[in-house]
Amino acid sequence: SQTIHQWPATLVQPVGSPLSLECTVEGTSNPNLYWYRQAAGRGLQLLFYSVGIGQISSEVPQNLSASRPQDRQFILSSKKLLLSDSGFYLCAWSWGQGYEQYFGPGTRLTVT
Amino acid sequence: KNEVEQSPQNLTAQEGEFITINCSYSVGISALHWLQQHPGGGIVSLFMLSSGKKKHGRLIATINIQEKHSSLHITASHPRDSAVYICAVRSGDMRFGAGTRLTVKP
Numbered sequence: 769s770q771t772i773h774q775w776p777a778t779l780v781q782p783v784g785s786p787l788s789l790e791c792t793v794e795g796t797s798n799p800n801l802y803w804y805r806q807a808a809g810r811g812l813q814l815l816f817y818s819v820g821i822g823q824i825s826s827e828v829p830q831n832l833s834a835s836r837p838q839d840r841q842f843i844l845s846s847k848k849l850l851l852s853d854s855g856f857y858l859c860a861w862s863w864g865q866g867y868e869q870y871f872g873p874g875t876r877l878t879v880t
Numbered sequence: 881k882n883e884v885e886q887s888p889q890n891l892t893a894q895e896g897e898f899i900t901i902n903c904s905y906s907v908g909i910s911a912l913h914w915l916q917q918h919p920g921g922g923i924v925s926l927f928m929l930s931s932g933k934k935k936h937g938r939l940i941a942t943i944n945i946q947e948k949h950s951s952l953h954i955t956a957s958h959p960r961d962s963a964v965y966i967c968a969v970r971s972g973d974m975r976f977g978a979g980t981r982l983t984v985k986p
Contacts, residue, residue: 827973870925871923871924
């Protein structure tokens with residue numbers, strides 16, 4: 769069976785500090801991978817998606833970047849966090865475009 | 881105006897009540913998803929549908945493609961159903977509603 773992991777579960781970081789959130793998927797190969805953010809009181813927003821190693825598509829301009837160094841690893845990064853980067857970050861995977869997405873447990877980021 | 885609108889935003893019910901959450905969308909879609917977000921934040925996919933109706937236990941999801949509308953029904957609601965229910969549509973990428981916060985009181 770497939771499982772998706774995210775870490776850390778919670779993170780408190782000062783403004784201006786770097787960020788690295790990791791997502792890994794087990795039990796499947798060449799999945800589509802997604803990063804979402806859910807700001808407080810708001811809906812989910814797609815940040816990045818990837819259809820393969822090194823292939824990243826960005827949905828919105830922002831202070832964040834994503835990388836996919838391995839088939840089942842997806843990393844969300846920032847060089848300098850902003851207060852507005854606070855939120856709940858969710859990673860998801862799917863078999864491909866048009867397939868159901870499966871979500872990870874999420875990382876709650878607070879930028880202070 | 882958001883492409884995916886949910887109503888109501890908040891819903892409080894007594895245990896045992898029949899619950900309906902509505903979702904309307906304004907774009908052409910290939911599928912619609914209903915997601916459940918637990919208080920801790922984790923998200924579970926409940927249904928993916930492109931036509932008709934699906935049932936899983938006490939949950940029923942319907943979609944009317946012509947009217948661009950979907951409903952999620954919960955029969956015999958229980959406090960453990962308390963969560964945020966999110967409607968999402970696939971139109972190229974996924975577009976999400978803002979969610980409906982359901983609280984079921986014992």
